[in-house]
Amino acid sequence: MSDELQRLRQLLAVADADSQARVEGRLEEVESRLRRLPSDLPDTIDAADRQGPALARSLSQPLQRSIEQLARERRELLAEAVFPVIGPAIRRAITEALRELVLNLNRLLESAFTPRGLRWRWQAWRSGVPYAQVALRELLRFRVDHLFLVQNGSGLVLASARQLDLDSDRDTDAVAAMLTAIRDFARDAGLAPGDAELSEVTLGEHLLRLYAGPQAYLAAAITGVPGEELDGALTELLETAHLQHDPQLQAGEPTENLQLLLQQWLDSSGQAQAELETAQPKRARRPWLGIMAVSV
Structure with missing residues (x-):
């Protein structure tokens, strides 16, 4: 046992x-x-990021809460961090707004007693709208004829759209290559300070406005004198393209969805402008009173 x-x-x-x-x-x-973790962590994160958007989704909420907490507890630190970006943007916006104001005011004064100005006074009297409002509306009349979404660096056209009544026989790749070359020249030649980008080019009767994005830039060919609200609308369009189609923009893959996004925006913009131009006056008065008002 x-x-x-x-x-x-x-x-x-x-x-x-x-x-x-x-x-x-x-x-x-x-x-x-655990001892190898500090040195292995960067490679691990890079490998996870290359596998797809899962890592970004996992980190988005913690990062958002961290930034919100930082904004509540250390506002001055966050303000110092974003000042180099926000400061120039604010100054540029103020400068552009003042420039547009001076330009429109100058045109308004120049046309006050011309035949065109008298016609605007007649329209103002008929509609009951102040003369300044009618004149500014006429001066700010514009139309976006073409839109080009171009990948940064390569100059590849990812999507383009045009007004339906315009000629379609245009080499969009050549246009994009020209714009990309102009942007690169302005940057390489030191014509733009710091990280500033070329934002406007005049070609004949068209004004080309360029809006920079992380993966691609948006070029708009405009006729007339656009108001500042157009900049906000086109910037929002570019942000929507990056938000909804960022993988395609990074890969340089033209898709029908990008094409549809630009064309829908252009169609809705043209329809809104047409409705504005064909709007009927609110009320009419007798012609002889209009003649007296014009002569005043």
Whole structure:
């Protein structure tokens, strides 16, 4: 009986030793991984990011909460971090607004007593709208004729759209190559300070406005004198393209969805402009009163 107990003790001791060895081996492996974690973490994150958007989705909420907490607790630190970006943007917006104001005011004064100005006074009298409002509406009349979405660097046209009444026999790739070359020249020649981008080019009767984005830029060919609200609308269009089609923009893949996005915006813009131009006056008065008002 004692021999059997001794044998049992030996078997249990061997089992305990094996289990302890396995546990110690696992602990050593975990400790080794923890020691390597700081150096392996960047490569691990890069590998996870290349596999798809899962990592970005996982980090979006924690990063958002961290930024919100930083904004509540350390506002001055966040303000200092974004000032180099926000400051120039604000100054540029103010400069553009003042430039547009001076330009429109100058045109308004120049046309006050011309035949065109008298016609606007007649329209203002008929509609009951102040003369300044009618004149500015006429001066700011414009139309977006073409839109080009071009990939940064390569100059590849990812999507384009045009007004339906315009000629379609245009080499969009040549237009995009020209715009990209002009942007690169302005940057390489040091004509634009810092990270500034070329934003406007005049070609004949068309005004080309360029809106820079992370993966692609948007070029709009405009006739007339656009108001500042157009900049906001086209910037929002570019942001929508990046938000909904960022993988295609990065890969440089033209898609029907991008084409449809630009064409729908252009169609809705043209329809809104047509409705504005064909709007009927609110009320009419007698012609002889209009003649007296014009002569005043």
